[in-house]
Amino acid sequence: MRVRLFLLTAVFGLVTLLACQEKDQNKEAGYIVQVSLGDWHSPDYTAEQIIGRIDTVSQMIPVKKVIIGWSQNKDIYQKLGTYLHEKDIKMLLWLPVFAETDEVCKNRPAVDLWGKVPDSFDPAAGEGFRFNCPCDPQNIANVVAVYDSLFSDCGFDGVFLDRIRTQSFVGDISGALTCCCQLCVDRFAKEGIDIQAVKDEKVAKGDAFFSASGYSPANGLIFENRVAAKFFRAKGYIVSSAVAAIADSLHQRGLEVGMDLFAPIIAPFVGQDYAILTQHADFIKPMLYRKTYAPAGIGYEYDLIRKSAPGATGYPDLKMGDAFLHSQLQAMERFKCEKYPGIEVNYREDIVPTSPEYISESLDAVLSHQFNGATLSWNIMEAPLSNLKSLFRK
Secondary structure, eight states, X not given: OHHHHHHHHHHHHHHHHHHHHHHHHTOOOEEEEEEEOOSSSSOSSOHHHHHHHHHHHHTTSOEEEEEEEOOOOHHHHHHHHHHXXXXXXXXXXXXXXXXXXXXXXXXXXOOBTTSOXXXXXXXXXXOOOOBBOSSOHXXXXXXXXXXXXXXXXXXXXXXXXXXXXXXXXXXHHHHHSBOOSHHHHHHHHHTTOOHHHHHHHHHHHGGGGGOEEEEETTTEEEESSHHHHHHHHHHHHHHHHHHHHHHHHHHTTTXXXXXXXXXXXXXXXXXXXXXXXXXXXXXXXXXXXXXOOSTTBHHHHHHHHHHHSTTOOOOOOOOOSHHHHHHHHHHTTTOOSEEOOEEEOOOBTTTBOOOHHHHHHHHHHHHHTTOSEEEEESOGGGOOHHHHHTTOOO
């Protein structure tokens, strides 16, 4: 009798498990839509234009959230929020953290190993990309204060945190070796890192400071130089912990929190530790931009590393094809929060030359990993109709 009961229980458990797995595999993917309004001042679009575009997109795919910002025009958010909430779609404020906030608050800028503010240059959109110190308590408090003072009465369901990093190699080597102001020097010391020793090692080794001893999709690039490895590991902890504190403050306000991340292979260079950030985010949006020839584009950023440090060895010649995309998706599978990888659907001839075929390939890859869905980046308002039609899934 006991054996029979055991077998029945085991069979029931197996059937239940298979049913749950089938349900999980067949779950409908959700989509996040991004709308870039331009800078802090005059928005690039009206509420009616945005509603019209989202209405078009939502007839093709199930839109779950809309990320929009960061103009201060409250009328747009209030009108859009009314429309979205009637359709049970969440509205999140697109909010920059460690860059692009100088017009609304005063910040301490990040400096490199030599105490200089790195060059800030973005050929893509005229954005400054001058980053701020992640250790300054006032810089951290400013982010939440900006939300409270400018956006808390606009009807947002959450906040999408962007620029949660240091500068990349867009600012040459100097950009990646930040922040090293006195506040950060003291913070690095608490993590066992002597910044003067890092500086001496960089001067002594030159480009070889950045050399890699290996690469795998799961572990990324492995630094050959121990000093460099410890520096970037500590940098990830310091920057990501500051972002976590901001996320926790926003959660206390009852807000959902999403985070904009570099692709796993690039993230360690800019201080993004997935293990820390995913513990404080409701969802992440890794930027898997393979057709973007501007900051955050994977190939663009990877090439800048090799051009900035041509003497560094161990960097494989990566092709931005379908296999590479799957490798980056696999690298984020182990993290527990919701995942909506970002695929660029907008089009600019010289900067983001997307096509319907590219979008279909990218979305098929993302959805094959059974994540929660995908983010249509980085501005749905600039997506050609031909690109939008490729969103239909068979």
